[in-house]
Amino acid sequence: MARVVVDVMPKQEILDPQGQAVANALPRQGFEGISEVRQGKRFELEVDDDVDDDTLARIAENFLANPVIEDWAVRRVGS
Amino acid sequence: MSAAGARIGVITFPGSLDDGDARRAVRRAGASDVALWHGDADLHGVDAVIVPGGFSYGDYLRCGAIAKFAPVMTEVVRAAGQGMPVLGVCNGFQVLCEAGLLPGVLTRNSGLHYVCRDQWLRVDNNTSTWTTRYEPGAELLIPIKHGEGRYVAEDPVLDRLEGDGRVLFRYVDGNPNGSRRDIAGITDERGRVAGLMPHPEHAVDPLTGPTDDGLGMFLSALDTLVAA
Numbered sequence: 001m002a003r004v005v006v007d008v009m010p011k012q013e014i015l016d017p018q019g020q021a022v023a024n025a026l027p028r029q030g031f032e033g034i035s036e037v038r039q040g041k042r043f044e045l046e047v048d049d050d051v052d053d054d055t056l057a058r059i060a061e062n063f064l065a066n067p068v069i070e071d072w073a074v075r076r077v078g079s
Numbered sequence: 080m081s082a083a084g085a086r087i088g089v090i091t092f093p094g095s096l097d098d099g100d101a102r103r104a105v106r107r108a109g110a111s112d113v114a115l116w117h118g119d120a121d122l123h124g125v126d127a128v129i130v131p132g133g134f135s136y137g138d139y140l141r142c143g144a145i146a147k148f149a150p151v152m153t154e155v156v157r158a159a160g161q162g163m164p165v166l167g168v169c170n171g172f173q174v175l176c177e178a179g180l181l182p183g184v185l186t187r188n189s190g191l192h193y194v195c196r197d198q199w200l201r202v203d204n205n206t207s208t209w210t211t212r213y214e215p216g217a218e219l220l221i222p223i224k225h226g227e228g229r230y231v232a233e234d235p236v237l238d239r240l241e242g243d244g245r246v247l248f249r250y251v252d253g254n255p256n257g258s259r260r261d262i263a264g265i266t267d268e269r270g271r272v273a274g275l276m277p278h279p280e281h282a283v284d285p286l287t288g289p290t291d292d293g294l295g296m297f298l299s300a301l302d303t304l305v306a307a
Binding site for chain 2: 014015017018021063064066068069
């Protein structure tokens with residue numbers, strides 16, 4: 001078994017109103033110097049050793065992310 | 080086929096809300112409504128399908144992302160490929176985009192707020208199966224209620240939609256969600272599959288809706304089915 005992390009982020013050119021709302025709230029709490037926030041998703045999968053990278057890529061591309069608006073990255077982090 | 084002989088199916092997913100109103104709209108238009116179940120890989124011989132609004136599968140992952148894998152959707156995609164009229168309203172529009180029957184995706188409203196109000200729309204295309212009853216340029220008052228209705232697609236896709244006349248409706252008198260180019264609804268290449276965020280099924284009876292402006296969508300599809 002291995003742990004696989006899939007990060008899904010809105011594409012840079014896609015408006016991210018949730019990230020903007022977080023960014024706008026930071027100065028109100030006294031946190032300065034943070035110019036941008038992008039909000040995405042992180043998935044953690046427990047994966048059998050015989051699941052190959054191509055399969056993981058298809059899971060990310062076809063299901064966990066919508067490639068019209070989101071980029072994804074898959075990485076194995078060990079168990 | 081007679082109007083009452085036309086059978087229009089309405090899918091119910093876990094979390095669908097507007098399946099009842101959609102079936103009522105079908106009956107009000109004079110057709111026969113058929114309940115379709117998400118887990119049932121069978122369209123029961125219907126002549127058209129409506130994917131209704133709501134929060135299928137709790138909007139988990141992304142709106143419509145889980146529903147596209149429901150057994151009934153495999154059959155809807157297959158039937159749409161053979162030319163069956165399909166209408167997706169609100170969450171149904173999101174499902175059709177996720178399923179690849181329509182381009183683009185619906186994202187979080189730019190103002191972040193859930194918007195619930197009666198909304199003016201302009202009819203851009205009256206040649207699709209679902210819009211023939213409207214005059215081009217006609218303005219309709221139809222309820223909207225969504226938190227994730229901002230239509231997004233890449234510019235070349237938007238250019239192609241506009242160039243091919245596939246934008247069915249645009250928001251007028253204020254864009255409620257930040258949709259690209261004020262798009263409220265679109266159709267596929269053949270004009271058979273349509274999706275929109277506003278709810279025509281909530282505007283079929285002046286007693287319970289702001290207008291009966293939405294009834295034309297159901298009557299339009301019925302015209303096609305009766306003529307077939």
